[in-house]
Amino acid sequence: MASKKIGVLIGGSGLIGGTIVNYYKTHHPETVDIRAPSSKKFSIREENDIRRYLADVKPDFVINAAMANLGSDAQLAFEVNYQGPIILARAANSLKIPYIHISSAATLPPGENLREDDTLPLSPDLSNYAKSKLMAEATLKLMAEKEGLDFSCVRLAIVYGAHDHKIQGFHRLLFSIADESMPVLFTKKNTLHSYTNARKLPHFIHHMLENRAEFHSRTYHFVDKNPVDLATLILTIKSYLRLNQPKEIYVPYWMANSGKNVLNILLRIFRRIGLKATLPPELMFLDSFYKPQTLSCERLKNSSFADPMPEESIFTRLPELVSYYLKRWSHENLISSYNANLAIEKPVEQTFINNPQKLIDDIHAKGIGPFNNMLER
Numbered sequence: 006m007a008s009k010k011i012g013v014l015i016g017g018s019g020l021i022g023g024t025i026v027n028y029y030k031t032h033h034p035e036t037v038d039i040r041a042p043s044s045k046k047f048s049i050r051e052e053n054d055i056r057r058y059l060a061d062v063k064p065d066f067v068i069n070a071a072m073a074n075l076g077s078d079a080q081l082a083f084e085v086n087y088q089g090p091i092i093l094a095r096a097a098n099s100l101k102i103p104y105i106h107i108s109s110a111a112t113l114p115p116g117e118n119l120r121e122d123d124t125l126p127l128s129p130d131l132s133n134y135a136k137s138k139l140m141a142e143a144t145l146k147l148m149a150e151k152e153g154l155d156f157s158c159v160r161l162a163i164v165y166g167a168h169d170h171k172i173q174g175f176h177r178l179l180f181s182i183a184d185e186s187m188p189v190l191f192t193k194k195n196t197l198h199s200y201t202n203a204r205k206l207p208h209f210i211h212h213m214l215e216n217r218a219e220f221h222s223r224t225y226h227f228v229d230k231n232p233v234d235l236a237t238l239i240l241t242i243k244s245y246l247r248l249n250q251p252k253e254i255y256v257p258y259w260m261a262n263s264g265k266n267v268l269n270i271l272l273r274i275f276r277r278i279g280l281k282a283t284l285p286p287e288l289m290f291l292d293s294f295y296k297p298q299t300l301s302c303e304r305l306k307n308s309s310f311a312d313p314m315p316e317e318s319i320f321t322r323l324p325e326l327v328s329y330y331l332k333r334w335s336h337e338n339l340i341s342s343y344n345a346n347l348a349i350e351k352p353v354e355q356t357f358i359n360n361p362q363k364l365i366d367d368i369h370a371k372g373i374g375p376f377n378n379m380l381e382r
């Protein structure tokens with residue numbers, strides 16, 4: 006029997022990384038041993054960590070799904086999103102193994118049907134995130150041309166999927182609607198965006214790793230084939246949640262932006278008097294709510310990759326995701342108000358509040374000794 010391949014994945018506790026680890030563990034446990042060191046043990050900011058770990062493990066491929074939090078300062082964004090990926094790629098090149106890099110549509114301007122080469126020019130006024138992601142893409146391309154690096158870069162748009170612990174991007178939008186903190190629509194009609202289905206991505210990564218000649222040194226947009234109108238998506242979520250808001254009133258950009266500017270001034274004052282306050286993440290991306298950004302998936306379509314779930318889109322996934330996140334946020338007491346008619350299963354909640362002894366008795370009755378069959382499978 007052929008020995009298992011070893012894959013190293015950075016960012017395994019994140020939305021994308023976690024989905025990839027889960028995929029390998031469920032779909033290819035016999036052929037791939039996927040290792041995902043925690044960021045506490047292995048920091049992409051430390052060259053020594055990277056070199057030592059990869060030299061010890063000697064993997065057959067490396068996938069980088071790490072990123073610094075969106076609001077990170079310039080130093081952290083530079084170290085995690087640019088310098089780290091380049092050191093990883095150098096190490097992968099030394100071991101002569103493929104390096105899979107996850108990038109973002111933040112490297113692209115607004116617009117429709119954007120191709121892989123339509124990147125933003127690198128300029129000082131870009132956000133720390135966009136700038137660092139763009140810099141990484143540029144250096145990786147050069148490393149492939151000049152140093153023979155075997156890499157593939159996958160650009161994601163707005164990602165949807167389970168296990169987003171940090172509640173970013175699309176899940177932040179879902180959260181704002183569920184939390185009833187979006188009274189009206191902060192977008193304009195027909196603002197189309199591309200979306201990425203997190204659970205399809207690992208299938209593509211695996212396919213790329215199995216077909217290096219085709220995918221070597223190339224960047225791919227990995228997005229659903231049909232872009233989605235933001236207002237339609239928000240109103241669909243609202244109807245699933247059976248909420249009365251957001252009302253179908255479109256706030257013009259100038260008005261929303263003035264509100265954001267006023268809030269920025271207030272936050273500056275708060276910070277001056279020692280209060281820790283930052284702009285809510287949903288407002289950091291206000292511009293993109295009003296500007297379309299759709300990515301061409303022509304290159305992906307023309308590749309040998311076959312979509313494993315062609316019928317699946319953000320709309321078909323919505324019921325499952327809404328139910329998953331609502332349950333989770335409600336258990337974590339993150340949602341302050343939600344429609345009480347929407348039955349969220351909390352089987353022990355009332356007993357836990359009113360009669361904890363009953364729960365202790367129930368657990369004791371089930372048994373608290375060691376498991377007899379602990380090692381049976």
Ligand SMILES: NC(=O)c1ccc[n+]([C@@H]2O[C@H](COP(=O)([O-])OP(=O)(O)OC[C@H]3O[C@@H](n4cnc5c(N)ncnc54)[C@H](OP(=O)(O)O)[C@@H]3O)[C@@H](O)[C@H]2O)c1
Pocket residue numbers: 015016017018019020021022043044045047048049050069070071072073074085107108109110138160161162163164165169170171173174175
């Ligand atoms: N989510 C989206 O909507 C979206 C959209 C477009 C592109 N992307 C791209 O997809 C990739 C993954 O994003 P995500 O949404 O999965 O991010 P995420 O949920 O925020 O996860 C980020 C991961 O990076 C790890 N990390 C952070 N600093 C690290 C360090 N110094 N060393 C090692 N690991 C570190 C984190 O570990 P800890 O939690 O332990 O710090 C976490 O596992 C990124 O390249 C991002 O640009 C995401």
